[in-house]
Amino acid sequence: MAVQEKKEAVAVLGAGSWGTALAMVLADNSHEVRLWSHNEDQVKEINENHTNKKYLPGVDLPERIVGYGSLNDGLIGIETVILAVPTKAIREVLGKIRAVLREPITIAHVSKGIEPDSLLRITEMIKEEMPVELLKDVVVLSGPSHAEEVSLRHPTTVTVASENMAAAEKIQDLFINHNFRVYTNSDVIGVEIGGALKNIIALAAGITDGLGYGDNAKAALMTRGLAEIARLGTKMGANPLTFSGLAGIGDLIVTCTSVHSRNWRAGNLLGKGKTLDEVLDNMGMVVEGVRTTKAAYQLAQKYEVKMPITSALYDVLFNGKEAKDAVDVLMARGRTHEMEDLVNVLDERNFEN
Incomplete structure (x- = not known):
């Protein structure tokens, strides 16, 4: 299946196994991928060795993936952010994004959790933390997908959901290829x-x-x-x-x-x-x-x-x-x-x- 012709720079925030695997999918689709981590040693490993051995041992990363330790630098000129941090870290990372962002972005989150006590879903947390003028749309990507298998380019199928189907389709276009099939869904609550x-x-x-x-x-x-x-x-x-x-x-x-x-x-x-x-x-x-x-x-x-x-x-x-x-x-x-x-x-x- 052909991927979209227009390529863009995409920031993936969170260099764990899932964030790194999704960065590989984006790189395979010829996008410029900025993979952010708060761990400087991990950023150095990604850029110098093109590996992330702690989370994806034995996997070579495409050179299109560039590690960033500076969130400010990683978000310059970015329109789409893939949020791939654990649920408990989401508010902290969103606060950092909010502090450096100058132009509105679409956030596609790939985490799977609910915040205890507030009982908010992740899209609700994002909307609560991000000013309206800095947030275009929110999309959730979910489905049966182990990072280990995605990184080996094994066939995988997921779904993306948003209240704005145009935003869901944009994320679908960014990721879909012959190894990684993406469906759309308008039921954000159900998917989360x-x-x-x-x-x-x-x-x-x-x-x-x-x-x-x-x-x-x-x-x-x-x-x-x-x-x-x-x-x-x-x-x-x-x-x-x-x-x-x-x-x-x-x-x-x-x-x-x-x-x-x-x-x-x-x-x-x-x-x-x-x-x-x-x-x-x-x-x-x-x-x-x-x-x-x-x-x-x-x-x-x-x-x-x-x-x-x-x-x-x-x-x-x-x-x-x-x-x-x-x-x-x-x-x-x-x-x-x-x-x-x-x-x-x-x-x-x-x-x-």
């Missing part, structure tokens, strides 16, 4: 909720694997986990069909079943008896599902939505409950119809419309 909450279910799937419970348990967990995601997302205003797509079931499958998934790996260690602190020290990278579990637990209370898997995981992460005991509680729940809760939410949505 699906991308964030699948990390919770991946943690839980890792726990069941760590406990040695096998494929039956994991299949059930993923299926009922998707029902939880759809219940909450639909209650928040998402299109329920989004959860049957790339940002829903697609991302859920890849994150719950792959050793590349840091959330699955973290859950697996919890299932094997490690404490949360030990797990986070062992991972060495952000495990978004931990913070998102707290946020989703709070959202379930706010919207009065049943989320038993999320509640059980919350008890494991924050209340010291043993993982096996949490699974036993889930299995001992009272009888219910498989479609009951989702049908009730859909009925409410139809009534409101």
